[in-house]
Amino acid sequence: xxALPKRIIKETERLxxxxxxxxxxxxxxxxxxxxxxxxxxxxQSPYENGVFxxxxxxxxxxxxxxxxxxxxxxxxxxxxxxxxxICLDVLKNNWSPALQIRTVLLSVQALLASPNPNDPxxxxxxxxxxxxxxxxxAKAKEWTKLxxxxxxxxxxxxx
Amino acid sequence: MSKVPRSFRLLEELEKGEKxxxxxxxxxxxxxxxxxxxxxxxxxxxxxPHSNHENRIYSVLIECGPSYPDEPPKxxxxxKINLPCVNSTTGEVVKEKFHTLKxxxxxxxxxxxxxxxxxxxxTPSNKKLLQxxxxxxxx
Amino acid sequence: xxxxxxxxxxxxxxxxxxQQRSESLNFGSQGPKNLNRxxxxxxLVGNLLxxxxxxxxDSYNSANGYNxxxxxxxxxxSLKEKEKLKEKHARQLVVKYNETVDGGFLAPFGCYxxxxxxxxxxxxxxxxxxxxxxxxxxxxxxxxxxxxREEVIKIVDGLPLHCSFQQDPEEFEGVPTGDLADDExxxxxxxxxxKREQRRQRSKISKARLYFKRVGWQERANERYLELKLMNKKxxxxxxxxxxxxxxxxxxxxxxxECPICFLYFPKPLNISRCxxxxxxxxxxxxxxxAAPHFPHEEVDPTQDQEPDELKDPNLLVSEPANCPYCATxxxxxxxxxxxxxxxxxNGIYASEYKIAEYKDREGLVSDSSSNEDDxxxxxxxxxxxxxxxxxxxxxxxxxxRPDWEINLTKERLRLARRSAKATAIHMSNQLIDPxxxxxxxxxxxxVGGPDGGNSPQRRQKTLEELDDEMLQQAxxxxxxxx
Numbered sequence: 030x031x032a033l034p035k036r037i038i039k040e041t042e043r044l045x046x047x048x049x050x051x052x053x054x055x056x057x058x059x060x061x062x063x064x065x066x067x068x069x070x071x072x073q074s075p076y077e078n079g080v081f082x083x084x085x086x087x088x089x090x091x092x093x094x095x096x097x098x099x100x101x102x103x104x105x106x107x108x109x110x111x112x113x114x115i116c117l118d119v120l121k122n123n124w125s126p127a128l129q130i131r132t133v134l135l136s137v138q139a140l141l142a143s144p145n146p147n148d149p150x151x152x153x154x155x156x157x158x159x160x161x162x163x164x165x166x167a168k169a170k171e172w173t174k175l176x177x178x179x180x181x182x183x184x185x186x187x188x
Numbered sequence: 189m190s191k192v193p194r195s196f197r198l199l200e201e202l203e204k205g206e207k208x209x210x211x212x213x214x215x216x217x218x219x220x221x222x223x224x225x226x227x228x229x230x231x232x233x234x235x236x237p238h239s240n241h242e243n244r245i246y247s248v249l250i251e252c253g254p255s256y257p258d259e260p261p262k263x264x265x266x267x268k269i270n271l272p273c274v275n276s277t278t279g280e281v282v283k284e285k286f287h288t289l290k291x292x293x294x295x296x297x298x299x300x301x302x303x304x305x306x307x308x309x310x311t312p313s314n315k316k317l318l319q320x321x322x323x324x325x326x327x
Numbered sequence: 328x329x330x331x332x333x334x335x336x337x338x339x340x341x342x343x344x345x346q347q348r349s350e351s352l353n354f355g356s357q358g359p360k361n362l363n364r365x366x367x368x369x370x371l372v373g374n375l376l377x378x379x380x381x382x383x384x385d386s387y388n389s390a391n392g393y394n395x396x397x398x399x400x401x402x403x404x405s406l407k408e409k410e411k412l413k414e415k416h417a418r419q420l421v422v423k424y425n426e427t428v429d430g431g432f433l434a435p436f437g438c439y440x441x442x443x444x445x446x447x448x449x450x451x452x453x454x455x456x457x458x459x460x461x462x463x464x465x466x467x468x469x470x471x472x473x474x475x476r477e478e479v480i481k482i483v484d485g486l487p488l489h490c491s492f493q494q495d496p497e498e499f500e501g502v503p504t505g506d507l508a509d510d511e512x513x514x515x516x517x518x519x520x521x522k523r524e525q526r527r528q529r530s531k532i533s534k535a536r537l538y539f540k541r542v543g544w545q546e547r548a549n550e551r552y553l554e555l556k557l558m559n560k561k562x563x564x565x566x567x568x569x570x571x572x573x574x575x576x577x578x579x580x581x582x583x584x585e586c587p588i589c590f591l592y593f594p595k596p597l598n599i600s601r602c603x604x605x606x607x608x609x610x611x612x613x614x615x616x617x618a619a620p621h622f623p624h625e626e627v628d629p630t631q632d633q634e635p636d637e638l639k640d641p642n643l644l645v646s647e648p649a650n651c652p653y654c655a656t657x658x659x660x661x662x663x664x665x666x667x668x669x670x671x672x673x674n675g676i677y678a679s680e681y682k683i684a685e686y687k688d689r690e691g692l693v694s695d696s697s698s699n700e701d702d703x704x705x706x707x708x709x710x711x712x713x714x715x716x717x718x719x720x721x722x723x724x725x726x727x728x729r730p731d732w733e734i735n736l737t738k739e740r741l742r743l744a745r746r747s748a749k750a751t752a753i754h755m756s757n758q759l760i761d762p763x764x765x766x767x768x769x770x771x772x773x774x775v776g777g778p779d780g781g782n783s784p785q786r787r788q789k790t791l792e793e794l795d796d797e798m799l800q801q802a803x804x805x806x807x808x809x810x
Contacts, residue, residue: 293500294497295497295498
């Protein structure tokens with residue numbers, strides 16, 4: 030296997046030495062491009078007090094290609110689908126090689142604070158969000174309580 | 189090349205399957221679109237022409253375990269079929285009798301499996317095998 | 328593609344989907360899908376004709392960079408022609424010790440995958456020689472300001488021309504490559520396999536062969552470089568003029584900076600973005616390019632059905648110029664202000680003869696404090712205040728090193744148009760053959776105007792049939808032309 034690029038090494042070091050509040054990211058021992066991530070739900074959002082597990086992978090062409098990120102914890106959000114895939118511009122068209130793991134994870138956290146039902150990935154959730162916002166938010170809160178428990182440090186509920 | 193972890197690899201395959209980017213002769217998708225572990229998949233194979241399989245559509249179940257793609261998936265025919273590498277009572281594809289599973293490589297995908305099974309149906313020794321009635325299924 | 332592909336709310340059962348697919352091939356489906364197809368076909372055939380017409384005239388239009396003598400870029404190249412072009416390109420990416428400019432090189436060190444080095448190598452080499460783009464310097468993983476002159480020189484001396492290649496990559500495992508010296512490798516193909524399968528094999532084999540050829544070329548270049556370095560050490564007289572003097576190594580690397588994209592350390596100055604004046608090394612700069620042609624991403628109303636990509640008009644395909652990675656300004660470009668005092672190599676003095684100005688006179692001063700040089704560099708970097716327009720002659724844009732983006736966009740549009748023209752042709756031939764086909768009625772009764780359209784139903788049907796005929800003929804003609 031090719032040597033790990035300097036950039037990935039340095040980013041990993043900085044994530045450990047200077048962590049982002051509310052976010053953790055640790056590489057797997059057997060694959061240093063593959064990170065186990067947790068993100069705390071932002072305050073005043075339906076995801077408040079939840080701790081969400083994610084996984085992140087730096088593909089071969091990183092940083093020219095965006096990292097791949099997925100939620101492992103079930104979440105009710107118009108831009109996150111049932112498989113945990115995230116619809117977020119910086120992970121797709123608006124990726125820039127000057128962005129980093131930490132900036133991407135901050136963007137994901139920001140997406141939790143401000144869902145965008147007009148650019149949905151989970152159509153049913155988005156529809157609910159537009160038509161009955163209150164019910165949708167209540168459901169997001171309920172799911173956060175159910176699935177995004179802070180104590181959970183192992184694999185999330187598999188269904 | 190770096191090692192793509194299981195889940196992102198399966199997401200790539202899912203995307204290819206969903207968009208129909210692969211060949212016309214086979215297709216595949218998640219059995220349960222809610223299953224975050226993406227373990228169970230449905231596949232179909234369009235029987236190859238000039239064989240007893242012509243115009244038949246075979247359904248298979250594919251199970252990608254926790255070690256996929258380091259380990260091959262488990263494959264089982266739902267539609268009844270008569271093939272040497274398929275267990276005639278359960279429909280399971282026998283790993284030892286099917287080279288793609290036996291000599292599995294990490295770069296192989298579910299599409300590889302389906303296409304290779306289709307090739308298997310078309311080999312000179314297999315294409316004229318008497319086939320069960322169309323539409324019947326394994327238990 | 329990104330990691331968020333399609334939606335999962337579509338029917339998941341592939342058998343079901345397969346059926347839909349074959350239905351649409353058998354033209355049994357009714358309703359909006361058909362309408363779409365017909366409507367699209369109308370605009371498609373017209374646009375397709377004008378697009379290919381445009382393409383053809385472009386290729387003979389010298390104003391666009393092509394004249395009657397240069398090959399038509401839209402002409403389909405044979406596999407062998409393509410292989411030759413790739414090989415020629417790969418040869419240009421070999422780092423050679425004697426192709427040196429100001430202590431750097433004309434080809435990249437290899438931080439990025441070969442597949443991604445698809446820029447126009449001739450253009451970039453010339454820009455480097457003209458000192459309009461920083462040379463490809465060999466990067467350091469790390470730099471420590473406390474290193475002594477001797478340490479810096481020793482480290483730079485140990486740098487290879489190119490990063491190491493992966494030994495026997497898994498990708499090429501089991502792929503036969505034959506004799507690399509022999510251009511012919513048809514004998515490696517399985518002649519009993521189908522044409523398509525043989526094409527697939529051929530592309531795999533040629534990719535593997537090219538990889539091993541590249542490794543060979545670069546290794547030979549490396550060996551030559553090592554031999555010369557050793558000889559230089561033994562014979563202090565008559566040094567090879569292309570090998571840098573110790574002074575050059577020292578002054579370049581002592582005054583370096585980290586590229587904010589790859590985090591590697593390079594001699595200063597780096598290229599500077601035209602918009603926000605951020606540094607970027609040349610190896611990262613040549614990676615930044617337009618996105619592949621795609622349909623515009625729109626915010627959609629989730630309560631409405633969306634049109635799938637394959638039903639969209641190919642003329643809507645877009646490819647926007649690359650954005651600045653730092654400030655997202657469109658039309659990314661850089662400028663470069665070379666250090667005047669290190670002008671060595673091509674169009675400069677011998678690299679072996681470079682001496683730090685007045686170095687001998689104030690050895691102690693310079694070696695433990697390079698503050699004077701630093702000051703000088705700072706002034707160089709500050710010459711440029713404010714941002715510069717993308718069309719300023721000093722700016723090198725991402726498009727200027729990949730000038731074929733427009734051709735690629737047109738090619739992709741034509742490809743899509745061809746594909747749907749074929750589908751339309753099959754679709755319509757089915758309707759013509761079977762006048763009782765349900766889809767035929769569906770399309771005729773609802774595709775033109777409403778019931779108050781003015782024309783009698785019979786008249787309308789006639790026109791539609793004529794139109795169908797015409798479109799079918801054009802579509803068939805086009806698919807024939809392209810094969």
